[in-house]
Amino acid sequence: NAGVTQTPKFQVLKTGQSMTLQCAQDMNHNSMYWYRQDPGMGLRLIYYSASEGTTDKGEVPNGYNVSRLNKREFSLRLESAAPSQTSVYFCASRREGYNEQFFGPGTRLTVL
């Protein structure tokens, strides 16, 4: 039981490049979330998904797209990376009926 896994752990991009951050959970949770955390700041919600095939915008969705193809996986895509997207990205999942979220280890992204 790995919980929530994220790949990659680290990534450096040049401005304008694209990439996809992968997230998977093995706890059979319906809800999944993508957050970003800038240095010294709290977490900000980018997108979330209540179930397979559904996604909704969070606080800061601009510049990102997401895909929830199945119950396990929720990916975050940066189509054209910008330096302002330099951050640590956390994926989380939550079991319905509980407010407890389980977080992955994070992806540290630097955009030059």
Added chain:
Amino acid sequence: LAKTTQPISMDSYEGQEVNITCSHNNIATNDYITWYQQFPSQGPRFIIQGYKTKVTNEVASLFIPADRKSSTLSLPRVSLSDTAVYYCLVGFPYSSASKIIFGSGTRLSIRP
């Protein structure tokens, strides 16, 4: 969405009891109050959740007054390892579509 307000930072000493208060004036009737702990370079970790009065687990206690417009996380006899950022959230857990918003959190520093 109910907004939460917490102190930016707090200091205490090992062995002391620490109380962190969170204000949530526009909490909805169905909202629960949840607290998370985050260490550097890690995702947040669930500590405790409550709806009203008092909840206690092996880690902390949560005090919620009758009007539910605030809550207090109590950490008994803190140690250096309790140095972390603590987040207060409010939300309705019985829906997979709940949008979970983290605030800026309280940075707790414990000194020897």
